[in-house]
Amino acid sequence: MAKIGILGFGSYLPSRIMTNDDWAVLLDTDDEWITSRSGIKERRIAAADESTVDLAAAAAEKALADAGITAADLDEIIVATDTPEVYFPDTASYLQHRLGAGEVTAFDLGGSGCAGFVLALDVAKARVHAVSKKVLVVGVEIATRIMNWSDRATAVLFGDAAGAVVIGAGDGVKAELLTFDSGTDGRYADILTLETGGTRRPFSLDEAQRGGHREFTMNGREVFRQAVKRMSAAAENVLDRAGRLKDEIALVIPHQANLRIIDAVRNKLGLGEEQVYVNVDRYGNTGSATVPVAMAEAHQEGRIKPGDLVVLTAFGAGFHWSAAALQF
Numbered sequence: 493m494a495k496i497g498i499l500g501f502g503s504y505l506p507s508r509i510m511t512n513d514d515w516a517v518l519l520d521t522d523d524e525w526i527t528s529r530s531g532i533k534e535r536r537i538a539a540a541d542e543s544t545v546d547l548a549a550a551a552a553e554k555a556l557a558d559a560g561i562t563a564a565d566l567d568e569i570i571v572a573t574d575t576p577e578v579y580f581p582d583t584a585s586y587l588q589h590r591l592g593a594g595e596v597t598a599f600d601l602g603g604s605g606c607a608g609f610v611l612a613l614d615v616a617k618a619r620v621h622a623v624s625k626k627v628l629v630v631g632v633e634i635a636t637r638i639m640n641w642s643d644r645a646t647a648v649l650f651g652d653a654a655g656a657v658v659i660g661a662g663d664g665v666k667a668e669l670l671t672f673d674s675g676t677d678g679r680y681a682d683i684l685t686l687e688t689g690g691t692r693r694p695f696s697l698d699e700a701q702r703g704g705h706r707e708f709t710m711n712g713r714e715v716f717r718q719a720v721k722r723m724s725a726a727a728e729n730v731l732d733r734a735g736r737l738k739d740e741i742a743l744v745i746p747h748q749a750n751l752r753i754i755d756a757v758r759n760k761l762g763l764g765e766e767q768v769y770v771n772v773d774r775y776g777n778t779g780s781a782t783v784p785v786a787m788a789e790a791h792q793e794g795r796i797k798p799g800d801l802v803v804l805t806a807f808g809a810g811f812h813w814s815a816a817a818l819q820f
């Protein structure tokens with residue numbers, strides 16, 4: 493069986509930058525609090541005329557060009573997002589049409605929060621193994637459009653972005669997908685949730701009036717604890733499954749939620765700062781887009797070289813986690 497892996501990388505960041513000082517004008521917060529608690533200095537905000545499919549298409553087109561193929565060559569499209577274009581159908585439908593892809597299998601992997609992209613890679617590898625030759629995988633989020641802009645505990649943490657890869661097999665593979673560890677602990681489903689809009693709490697005038705549609709519930713401390721525990725364990729598991737050692741890791745690309753979470757994972761894994769990629773300072777938490785954006789950047793900046801062993805590790809609402817070992 494030919495190697496299955498990444499053929500091309502792409503990312504897209506909206507041009508509007510919002511700094512911590514900009515937030516301090518709107519909310520009772522300051523740069524010192526945000527920086528010391530999260531490591532975030534600024535984030536991007538999608539323009540009013542941009543929606544999820546615009547960001548997804550921009551990242552996807554770069555990934556297709558990097559892979560040296562066109563949308564017509566795709567056999568499948570998977571979009572990982574919790575901030576879809578519309579309630580239904582899925583963003584993948586709009587993206588298939590926008591890109592001019594064939595009448596291929598296309599679906600969203602929604603609801604798994606920030607773990608969505610790595611989980612989608614896990615699915616894509618299996619799909620390439622079984623049926624599809626080339627799968628486009630996108631992680632995209634416009635969190636700033638669903639969050640509560642007057643809640644300082646959550647609003648300052650998020651930003652908008654999209655990242656994409658093309659997965660395939662054979663000679664053009666730049667990074668082989670070696671092993672995965674994806675899992676779920678639904679006991680923690682309520683520590684990070686947006687309830688209104690589902691069948692448990694449907695949209696209504698009352699809900700809208702009390703701001704329920706933007707009631708983003710987060711138990712920050714529990715999310716922190718679970719994230720560190722699961723991200724570090726999943727990273728160790730993918731190494732074990734690949735028969736590789738921590739010493740061999742060239743770079744870990746973790747979900748970029750918070751610098752303190754990243755540092756705690758790094759310490760648990762016993763890695764140096766230079767072995768862990770960080771861009772949360774520039775973009776904040778962009779949900780399922782953080783890992784593909786960071787991977788595209790690290791690749792472009794020469795932080796990853798041929799022969800490198802790279803580990804992706806992510807966590808998200810659910811509570812889900814997903815990690816991958818990649819051989820560049």
Ligand SMILES: CC(C)(COP(=O)(O)OP(=O)(O)OC[C@H]1O[C@@H](n2cnc3c(N)ncnc32)[C@H](O)[C@@H]1OP(=O)(O)O)[C@@H](O)C(=O)NCCC(=O)NCCS
Nearest residue numbers: 520521522525529606644645648712713715716749750808
């Ligand atoms: C959210 C998080 C940054 C909070 O950090 P923390 O060190 O736990 O903060 P604490 O809970 O100790 O402090 C909260 C205090 O700061 C205040 N506060 C919250 N947001 C603030 C802000 N933006 N500016 C200033 N003060 C703020 C709170 O009101 C509270 O004040 P109080 O003690 O008077 O009640 C941290 O828990 C975290 O990063 N959790 C993970 C979140 C995450 O990654 N979510 C996305 C998952 S994909």
